[in-house]
Amino acid sequence: MNADALPRPLRRIAGRRTRHPGVLLAAAAICAVVFLPVVTLFLIALSGSGEDWPHLARNVLPGAARNTATVILLVSAGTALLGVATAWATVAYEFPLRRVLSWALALPLAVPPYLAAYAFAEFFLFSGPPQTLLRALFGFASARDYWFPDIRTTGGVALVMILVLYPYVYLTSRIAFLMQGRDIADVARTLGARPARVFFGVLLPVSRPAIVAGVSLVLMETVNVIGASEYLGVPTITTAVFTTWINRSSLEGAAQLAMVMFVLVFALLMAEQWARRRLRFHDRRSTRMRARAARVQLTGPAAIAVPAGLLLPVLLGFGVPLYVFADYASGRLDHLLNAALASALFNTVLTSGLAALLTVALALVLIHATRLSRSGATAALTRLAMLGYALPGTIVGLGLLFALARIDNTVDAAARAWLDVSTGLLLTGSAAAVVIACTIRFLALAESGIRSGLEKLPPSLDEVARSLGRSPAASAATVLLPLLRPAILTAAVLVFVDTAKELSATILLRPFGFNTLATLVYENASRAVVQEGSLAAIFIILTAMVPVILLSQALSRDGSAPPQDRA
């Protein structure tokens, strides 16, 4: 990557040619840890004979690939439409409940897809409220008397994903509309264009990078999802990895499939980069966040229809899961005193907190390295380290299990040989493995959060300190760090929540007697008694609501000033 292509604050200060091998080394080390699981699986894949492939290619992959592709297509189209439409409505129009809705629309983000799948299955199947009501209304006795859409289909999986993931697109495109809308939209409007024309002709094309960014986040999550599709009985490539591994006892075959998945995800990322190429319309200075275009007041039926329409995704994506779990939990409040629940809560806070600290620290190192080093190598390494976010939790978990256990046993053997003590399983025997896995997966969240905060600052700030003789690290720490505090906190909170929601790597790597809220729910769901895990599910959703509300508050600061305040 060419260093000149970096936005200005990330470019190294011109004129200095001192080398910084230390930061390059640090970036390389972080990259190595991120790639540890992939490299491990790659080695396992190489050791396989490929005997599974004739069967996979003939009988498994066509169906699994078709399902995966269908889900990906439906989810990208669905989240793009829903996300952009809701964002545009809340930015461009004034209607009753607009301010409430503009933060409530982000709430479904607090529901992990696997919980949404459990909840939707409970809600929309035969004994759930809609079908019970239908039967009561029309006097039907059995499912054969009427037709009702089945949630246990490819379309059903896509629907679940769309309803909990559209907020990614909603949030990114909302910010884009708010920040870019002002100047160009005002110009178009003063020339007499109606809001719809402004939207399709000007804002939509200009906001494309933000929309693509949102959709690509959605797709990373979609490929990651195993729980939802497994629960709803839709075989995908991820489920094929598991059946090959478990039911045909072929770890090598599973690793080879996992590599195929990795290539798929990598291709998605490349496509995203391509779609965003040279598109940088933002002027990201935080000093330009004040003025905002006036909203068009909706009147008549539209003033009711629009808020009602916006309420629908919130009710489905957030209301239904909350209703289902709260309904079950209300009959199990005695579980609140349950020691298992308390320790799961403690473990969740602990692992999530550690992962948040670690990712923020590593992200700061990477950002510092990129700013300091003139070489494109550091920048490229930083980009590579971000790939961890695109890795499915299953791949991270499986690869890390073998890699870390190997490290543990090597350390133990060395300690036995030289010190005559056994260190046991330092990493895989403790929660460290879970923390490492989540750090690998969510480093990109912390990095992009902090970097976008940095990009809003004038680039000259710490140059002043450096010109006064402070070292690069000291000037960054004393000048930039305090200013970045909000960005760092936001990044930490995001990682905290994603770790709390993480399931697929955690379930593989957790040590003995160690449950997080997510694994507690899973233990119950895997024996088909979701209701027993309902309190844990509620805790996950409540924990995850924290950052969503924080984010929404930040958003309302940007955009909710009443129209007459226009600067």
Place this chain on the structure above:
Amino acid sequence: MQSTTFRSRTLLAAAAFLATGIGLAPATALAEGVVNIYSYRQPELIKPALDAFTAETGIKTELLFLDKGLEDRILAEGANSPADVIFTVDIARLANAKAKGVTQALDDATINANLPAEYRDPEGHWFGVTKRARVVYASKERVGDEPITYAELADPKWKGKICMRSGQHDYNLALISAAIAHWGEAKTEEWGKRLRANLAMKPSGGDRPQAGAILAGECDIALGNTYYIGVMLNGSDEKEKSWAQAVKVKFPTFENGGTHVNISGAALAKHAPNRDNAVKLIQFLSSPKAQQIQAEQSFEYPATPGIEPSETVRNFGTLNADTLALAEIAAHRKAASEMVDRVGVDEGPTN
């Protein structure tokens, strides 16, 4: 200076947090008086027996539930693995644990006296502690009392009337493996194709919701394990109770054979750090007392002869267990799994 306070406070908090994290290493797992269990079975299902074990011996049990890749995890942990006992359902899993080399042979007179030879490994690498039959749940309203065979599930008279969980699930794979052992691959595959054609909908969920689907009228019969009906009938969940009440249990049979029976079992881990406690646990599980608990509380069939199943289970009717050797069922697992993919069971009914 505000910024410095912020940083030092944060650093302090971080340091405290990290310290807590380091303290998290499972010291208990190596302490005296503990047995460490790696389990494919959900903790709730085995808790009654484990609690009784702790009450009797004072040995505490620690449990790791993992429903995927248990053997590989133990293999990766190697000589340092804390696993003492491996718990799992399904004969193929037990056989796989042995094949992967994560178990050790155990020749214990008490255990061997308690458990019949057909439900334990000849070399002592695994022990079947409970039995479960794979039966047919049939609608009380819409299905008569005539007997049914496994072969009949492929009869077109059931078109659009059969529900089941994923064909790739252990329980269905074991049933299909047994069918392969009885009928050979070609005939079983033909049977599988017709069974798929008879499905009412795409396989999903566990065994319990299949009973729910029968109550809903979505299908008339479903494949399921016996104990789920017992658990649902005697549980506190009203919805599940109504599911179980809508169905009756029919014991299908193979021609010249009986009803397919699978086991849940225990194995001694190869590097068990608490070997003595582990042996005590397996001894306890094979004892009449534990067998009774499993029968009464988890509604499984005891493996020990002479112990009666629970009353609920006795009311299902008489189980005439198939005599096919368990090892033979385990041997056909890969073929069964590939066949499920080939037939496309999990893609749902063919129209």
